Amino acid sequence: MKSTGNPTYRALNCYTKLMRAAETVTLRTSRQMAAAGLTISQFGVLEALLHKGPLCQRDIAAKILKSTGNITMVIDNLEKRGLVRRERDSEDRRYLTVHLTDAGSQLIETVFADVEAAIMAEMGTLSATEQEQLGTLCKKLGLNKEGRS
Amino acid sequence: MKSTGNPTYRALNCYTKLMRAAETVTLRTSRQMAAAGLTISQFGVLEALLHKGPLCQRDIAAKILKSTGNITMVIDNLEKRGLVRRERDSEDRRYLTVHLTDAGSQLIETVFADVEAAIMAEMGTLSATEQEQLGTLCKKLGLNKEGRS
């Protein structure tokens, strides 16, 4: 199985390394979130609100690729901590627009900066050229067939 | 932010593509497991047992990088389906050795082959050289600093 010319070995090996790298980088960057008491999902929600402004839950779900049932709970927890507030849309009462509170804004701004720095540090292991190569290869991999379906 | 010479942009962009690629590939390969009614964790446990033989729960947890509390539950579910059985070690009664049943062996063998084929198909988007490049870059990324700690 270790013969480097073996296509099966090569593919599985590449797959394993890709997964490990993603896991490791996630683990390291998520420490910045954990340090602020935020889960990855909570960070995702706050970050979406920071960069896109107030959003309804459906849009948040789409942005972080999670189900709407889940978003209800994540936002419940953020609301309990006073980081976001829900506002019922007066035009169409089905919509709840989620807003960052001042505390939420303040928190996500600093945590986002920390996470960004952690990502930079992680990627800094690779040279500029290597980062571009990696990006290109990953993109090619993701584009395979029908997108994310 | 889109200036390609910007190191922050380059790092974040590369990070995003890496994460997306890993997610997409996981999503696609996990369909093979889902088709057999197995979750990713259940697949991990069965695969460990297939390739390493009977293991105690602690070793299984270490193999799939999950907590032992979690393994208890995953194995409960596999046991309910008759895919594995627990056997109390007669030497040291703290240990439960987990064995594949015949049904479990049969299932994991076919599902493993399917998953392997799916991984091959995914990685097949890249040429042999590209796979090796990707593997090298991912490995370099993961090796950064203190391993997985």
Next chain:
DNA sequence: AAGATATAGTTTAGCGTTAAATCATTTGAT
């Protein structure tokens, strides 16, 4: 205007996940 259909959000059931507390058993120290 009435009823069907669609949409936003919530709830529920089930699995996964961790960390921490607990139980059972074994090992080590004295």
Next chain:
DNA sequence: ATCAAATGATTTAACGCTAAACTATATCTT
């Protein structure tokens, strides 16, 4: 031999996650 410490497994509490059923509101058809 006894008691303390270590170790494997289980349980519990809390959060995350999905799919599916459900509620409330809005829109579309006629």
